[in-house]
Amino acid sequence: MNRYTDASMDALRTVGDELxxxxxxxxxxxxxxxxxxxxMRYVSTAGAPLPEGLPDVAREYLRATAAPPDWVDWGEMEKARLFFIDNNVHISTALSFASMPACYVVPHVAKLLSTTHGLKYPSKRMAETGQFTVHLMRPDAFEAGSRFIPAAxxxxxxxxxxxxxxxxxxxWDTGTLGVPICQEDMIGGQMFFSxxxxxxxxxxxIHMSDEGAAAYYYAWRVVGAMLGVDQDAVPKSLEEARQFLDLYMVRYMGPSEEGAHLTRQLIDLYEEVVPxxxxxxxxxxxxxxxxGDICADWLEVPRTSWDTVVKAVPHLLGVLETIEDRSPLGAWALDRLGHLTAVLELSSLTRGRVMHYAIPEQLKTEYGLAHTVPPGHRWTPPAPSVPS
Structure with missing residues (x-):
């Protein structure tokens, strides 16, 4: 039975993040x-003393949010980290070419990005997302000295x-659109990135195990909790995540001028990165x-002669996986290539700078060992759900 309905989703549109x-x-x-x-520019690592003169309300907030939820399963988080190491370049590709455009195919999200000037700075948003994910998947993400908790x-x-x-x-028309960045949209964003x-x-x-896929999703559940997502409402399993994502997209996805504009900016950005x-x-x-073609047409993604060529990518990746599975040296080389590709992609977006998150006053090799998936155990997505 689907636990998500239009009525339950509507209720999530009225709620933000109280704290x-x-x-x-x-x-x-x-x-x-x-x-x-x-x-706060001096607060970049977990466990560092808070600076003198920090407003009391900010000090209280930072202390209340300085640790991950007490329900975190650290064994599961380690599996997620290993999954990320093994698939870092593929995950970067998915975030760049699927997750970000998915945000733009939801018209009110594209409108929000436009209103907050996000349309003018797609590289900044992509850099922040990439850097945030890299911080999350480091071995010391939740320990003193890490950059992830302050970023969250x-x-x-x-x-x-x-x-x-x-x-x-x-x-913002709250009556029509709900609270901006409401609980429904925060959970929707969590679904896009997981x-x-x-x-x-x-x-x-890509060859993924059920265990690895579930662990990667679990890590984003932890992220959601640290970003203020209501844990009573968020999907707990991949099956529930499918139900939420399907209903969310059916409720909102469609064409918009802002979505097409932002997609064009994103395409231009990545064409600059490609030599x-x-x-x-x-x-x-x-x-x-x-x-998919429907969403791509809504976003006015041009059709090109490469549309057919790209369909061969899974076959090429299959050959690379065979090399990885059969040769320890090949596995090491591909893992290093994946790591370097992800780092270079992030560097091209950040221009080598650390991204700082600030409250706008106005609207204007240490990764560790590789983890391989046993042959014959391939993850398949939960079946599409029928919205109720």
Missing amino acids: ADATVATLFARGEVGKFNTL QKVRLLHASIRHHLKREGL MLVLDSLHRLG GTFFDPIVSALIRHLT
Whole structure:
């Protein structure tokens, strides 16, 4: 039975993030946002002493959110890390060419990005997402000295500040669209970065185990909890995730001017990253292959001569996997290539800088050992659900 219905989803549209929203509202009411942003640039690693002069409400928030949920299964998180190591370049590809365009095929999400000037800075959003994921999948992600927890704390406040601005300045029709960055959309985003990534890896023909796929999804459940997602509402399993994602997309996906504009910006960005011009069409072809023709047409993704070529990618990856499975040296070389590709992709977006998350005052090789999947145990996605 599907636990998600239109009525239950509608209820999630009325709720934001009580803790982060209250913190941001107090900072603005007291005129302390500038001071907070200045001092928070020095808070980049977990366990570091908080700077003197930090507003009291911010200090309380940072202390309350300084640790992951007490229900985290660390064995499962280690499986997720190993899954990421083994598939890092494929996951980066899925995030870039499937997860991000999926955000743009939801018109009210594209509208929100447009209103917050996100349309002008796709590289910044992609860099923040990539860097956030890399921080998450490091061995020390939740230990003193890591960068992941402070990044999660800042992203949560960034979301709250967007809610604050849109509602205060009358730029968002809450009655029609619900609370900006509401619980339904936060869970939807979690599905895009977890379930949709797994779907894309499957579409690319990547060999995944049931255990690895479940662990990767579990890691994003932990992320969601740290970003203020209601744990009573979030899907607990891949089957429930399929139900939520299917209903969410049926409820909202469609064409929009903002979505097409942002997709064009993203394509231009990645064509700049791809050396030369000969391979430029592969960017559009990959988006079309991973999102499907209907979504790609809504986003006005151009059709190219590479659309057919890209369909051969699973066969090429299958050959590489065979090399990886049969040769320890080949496995090591491919893992290093994957790591370097992911790092170079991220570096091209960040221009070598560390991305800082701040509350806008106005709207304007240490990875470890590789993990291989036993042959014959391949993950298949849960079947599509029928929205009730």
